[in-house]
Amino acid sequence: MSARVVLQQADIARALTRISHEILESNRGADDLVLLGIPTRGVLLADRIAGIISEITGTPMEAGSLDVTMYRDDLAKHPTRTPAPTRIPASGIDGKTVILVDDVLYSGRTIRAALDAINDIGRPRAVRLAALVDRGHRELPIRPDYVGKNLPSAQTERINVRLAELDGADLVSIDSAAS
Amino acid sequence: MTNTYLISGAALPDGTRTDIVLRDGVLAELGTGLSAAGAQRIDADGLVALPGLVDLHTHLREPGYEQSETVLTGTQAAAAGGFTAVFAMANTSPVADTAGVVEQELSLGEQAGYATVQPIGAVTVGLAGEQLAELGAMASSRARVRVFSDDGACVWDPVLMRRALEYVKSFDGVIAQHAQEPRLTVGAQMNEGAVSGELGLTGWPAVAEESIIARDVLLAEHVGSSLHICHVSTAGSVDVLRWAKARGIRVTAEVTPHHLLLDEELVRSFDARYKVNPPLRRREDVLALREALADGTIDIVATDHAPHPVENKDCEWDAAANGMVGLESALSVVHASVVQTGQLNWTDVARVLSSEPARIGRITSHGQGLVVGAPGHVTVYDPSASRAFGTADLAGKGVNSPYLGRTLPGRVIATFHSGFATVLDGQLRPADEVAGSAEQRMAARV
Amino acid sequence: MRHLLSTRDLDQESAVRLLDVAEDMADTQQREVKKLPTLRGKTVVNLFFEDSTRTRISFEAASKRLSADVINFSAKGSSVSKGESLKDTAQTLQAMGADAVVIRHPASGAPQTLATSGWIDAGILNAGDGTHEHPTQALLDAFTIRKRVHGIASRGRNLDGLSVTIVGDILHSRVARSNVWLLTTLGATVTLVAPPTLVPVDTRAWPVTISYDLDEALAAGPDVVMMLRIQGERMRDAFFPNSREYSRRWGLDDGRLHRLDPTTIVMHPGPMNRGLEISAAAADSPMSTVREQVTNGVSVRMAALYLLLSGDREN
Numbered sequence A: 001m002s003a004r005v006v007l008q009q010a011d012i013a014r015a016l017t018r019i020s021h022e023i024l025e026s027n028r029g030a031d032d033l034v035l036l037g038i039p040t041r042g043v044l045l046a047d048r049i050a051g052i053i054s055e056i057t058g059t060p061m062e063a064g065s066l067d068v069t070m071y072r073d074d075l076a077k078h079p080t081r082t083p084a085p086t087r088i089p090a091s092g093i094d095g096k097t098v099i100l101v102d103d104v105l106y107s108g109r110t111i112r113a114a115l116d117a118i119n120d121i122g123r124p125r126a127v128r129l130a131a132l133v134d135r136g137h138r139e140l141p142i143r144p145d146y147v148g149k150n151l152p153s154a155q156t157e158r159i160n161v162r163l164a165e166l167d168g169a170d171l172v173s174i175d176s177a178a179s
Numbered sequence B: 001m002t003n004t005y006l007i008s009g010a011a012l013p014d015g016t017r018t019d020i021v022l023r024d025g026v027l028a029e030l031g032t033g034l035s036a037a038g039a040q041r042i043d044a045d046g047l048v049a050l051p052g053l054v055d056l057h058t059h060l061r062e063p064g065y066e067q068s069e070t071v072l073t074g075t076q077a078a079a080a081g082g083f084t085a086v087f088a089m090a091n092t093s094p095v096a097d098t099a100g101v102v103e104q105e106l107s108l109g110e111q112a113g114y115a116t117v118q119p120i121g122a123v124t125v126g127l128a129g130e131q132l133a134e135l136g137a138m139a140s141s142r143a144r145v146r147v148f149s150d151d152g153a154c155v156w157d158p159v160l161m162r163r164a165l166e167y168v169k170s171f172d173g174v175i176a177q178h179a180q181e182p183r184l185t186v187g188a189q190m191n192e193g194a195v196s197g198e199l200g201l202t203g204w205p206a207v208a209e210e211s212i213i214a215r216d217v218l219l220a221e222h223v224g225s226s227l228h229i230c231h232v233s234t235a236g237s238v239d240v241l242r243w244a245k246a247r248g249i250r251v252t253a254e255v256t257p258h259h260l261l262l263d264e265e266l267v268r269s270f271d272a273r274y275k276v277n278p279p280l281r282r283r284e285d286v287l288a289l290r291e292a293l294a295d296g297t298i299d300i301v302a303t304d305h306a307p308h309p310v311e312n313k314d315c316e317w318d319a320a321a322n323g324m325v326g327l328e329s330a331l332s333v334v335h336a337s338v339v340q341t342g343q344l345n346w347t348d349v350a351r352v353l354s355s356e357p358a359r360i361g362r363i364t365s366h367g368q369g370l371v372v373g374a375p376g377h378v379t380v381y382d383p384s385a386s387r388a389f390g391t392a393d394l395a396g397k398g399v400n401s402p403y404l405g406r407t408l409p410g411r412v413i414a415t416f417h418s419g420f421a422t423v424l425d426g427q428l429r430p431a432d433e434v435a436g437s438a439e440q441r442m443a444a445r446v
Numbered sequence C: 001m002r003h004l005l006s007t008r009d010l011d012q013e014s015a016v017r018l019l020d021v022a023e024d025m026a027d028t029q030q031r032e033v034k035k036l037p038t039l040r041g042k043t044v045v046n047l048f049f050e051d052s053t054r055t056r057i058s059f060e061a062a063s064k065r066l067s068a069d070v071i072n073f074s075a076k077g078s079s080v081s082k083g084e085s086l087k088d089t090a091q092t093l094q095a096m097g098a099d100a101v102v103i104r105h106p107a108s109g110a111p112q113t114l115a116t117s118g119w120i121d122a123g124i125l126n127a128g129d130g131t132h133e134h135p136t137q138a139l140l141d142a143f144t145i146r147k148r149v150h151g152i153a154s155r156g157r158n159l160d161g162l163s164v165t166i167v168g169d170i171l172h173s174r175v176a177r178s179n180v181w182l183l184t185t186l187g188a189t190v191t192l193v194a195p196p197t198l199v200p201v202d203t204r205a206w207p208v209t210i211s212y213d214l215d216e217a218l219a220a221g222p223d224v225v226m227m228l229r230i231q232g233e234r235m236r237d238a239f240f241p242n243s244r245e246y247s248r249r250w251g252l253d254d255g256r257l258h259r260l261d262p263t264t265i266v267m268h269p270g271p272m273n274r275g276l277e278i279s280a281a282a283a284d285s286p287m288s289t290v291r292e293q294v295t296n297g298v299s300v301r302m303a304a305l306y307l308l309l310s311g312d313r314e315n
């Protein structure tokens, strides 16, 4: 298997800063904004974005997490997934703008599941989508509002996102599964 | 169809190499370099010749439960396992508690021809444990019944047991007791002990067997009669028997092949093929039973062959019937459990599976050993063979064998009943051929 | 998880994982919309050969909150009670396309027989078999204990350092058996208290301490006291003289309740015989988790069904 690095630590930091600014611009500030990361690495990215936004605005902001395991449509096609906790900030999501944060946007099925999950929790004013990497191959009419990097890839390739909190270092690579 | 066989180069139980000629139903000649005109020759080089095996404890199910087994299929299973005589237990429907039923059983055996069927009579009417059956009438019937048993049920009432023991003295009978204290075994599903506690299955405590044996040996002593204990299964029972024999009490005992090989750990699978009564016991019990068989405390091996229809085993444990088929596998299981361990040699095997069961069962036509002039009951066994035991090895109707899928040593190559082959080249001879031989034999006797 | 037949063959990792999934399920049960789409299109059969409305309803709620289709197949008054065999029933359910079978059966081992027979491909969930096991009851008990002790910090934790005293008819209790294996696997220390007649004859291999004296066991200050239901008919079979004597010697009465440390957790799997094995005051005291156990039962069963029906079923 050969791995090609596509984003270094600095690239990731720049991408998240840019996304944070774009979120603030399109939302005209941080009021009524709820960041929800999709486990596992989406939660870490949402935390980082919340940190950047807090710095920019000077008001602390907290990100939550949204587990979509129980909303997936591929239950029997994968090894059993263990659900992760869902944490919604205390003020809830009703009437808010929810920004879903995920590491890699691929088929769109995870986001479809996330939209269903949100639906069972409350009724936001709007739902937006931020992804560190968009690798294409969408199977549903879903598109990101904020993207760190577009990475056209072959379906045989694997996009590997590593984040310091979990993996020791920040790095995005493409692993081409040879044989 | 020939009625002369030359078995060449077989080893007798004591290891002597010999040829054997069977002619006109009897063992005609023994010695080396024998030849016999017109004889069918069986090359027995490397094989062991045993006297035809005798099973003191077989459930043939006919009359009444023909979906499980018939006299024909049960004796086919016997022949496949090297048996030439089986004692048929009385728990048929109707129960073998009258001269009529035991004579019918005898006739069915004679017609089938695969093995001698010696009926056992019930001790009490309908096995109900209330009133003595017509023991005398069965004894003086054509079936000459000498062994009486309510097997399946225990003769629990001590007074009734005493009377039965006393009554059979008039014709040298013996009571074969299924030792199971009924109140201590209500709803019992398996041996009571560590495993039953874990599995939540109602226990069958060893004491329920041992207490009845203790009572009955004392009763036998008191009235001076003879007692046989069916399927001894616990180390404690062995101790009681050892004590009783040392005291001179006329008691004999049998152990089943499965109690010599299998233990209660198998029940953890909840596979109903391992459900049997008395139940599989602890490993310590298995080892004590082997020792007792080796030292003569237990006299014989008897199969307790108990066929059941598939649906009676293909169900949850509680609902399953007790019992295992055992005729076809008995010799291999004895081989695996006590011969391969060095506890018994082939002479001992001949004793515990042929001469002693015949003696205890009071039949003289079997169990005479491989001597010139004896009836032609011979089993030719290949002790070096090994096989994955499968349904193809079962010749009766039941497939409820606990050994399916297990590797067992040895194989019955040929069985001769009264000088006629019932098994040759490891294959059962066809029913019409065997019945024809039997008819010839009966005609010759008249 | 292919089947859930017993707690004896659960290792600590899979047990904690199941409890953690149950935590997630419990979270969703706090919301207004309690129903999850997870098992949409799956068919769960509740196959009950024994009356147990409580357990059946709990499983039914769990299945429905995961959007599974539920078929209740009760043995009472059906072909099953008229002698249809377990095998025929299983083959019927197979033909109906059952994905999971929740089975309650009076015969110990019946769920295992169903799982290993080849009669049916569905995942088998033991909802209580004879006097053998009742794994989801033990799991909900462990969940309840962990929640009481560790609160919102429960996820990922075992029961290390906790002492649990289980009191009553151990001999006939599948709840006791499942709890013995599960709680000790999770690290708890278990003491069983019962009249000697109601303890299996050979428990040397059980990882527990056995006592015949409830007062002595309670004086040791257990973290959890679990009272088991005592069946009246045991008196007939001479397991104990009468209910008064049983209650006096092995019941959690008011006197014993007041001697307990107020942080002690008092549990009962239900249904309770108030005034026999447990006093009304004990059942209703703040130390009692009886109602939590019922609530948690649904979450734990949701977790079990999820784990049973997710993942690659071919393997």
Ligand SMILES: [Zn+2]
Pocket (backbone or CB within 6 Å): B151, B152, B153, B178, B230, B231, B277, B278
């Ligand atoms: Zn018997």
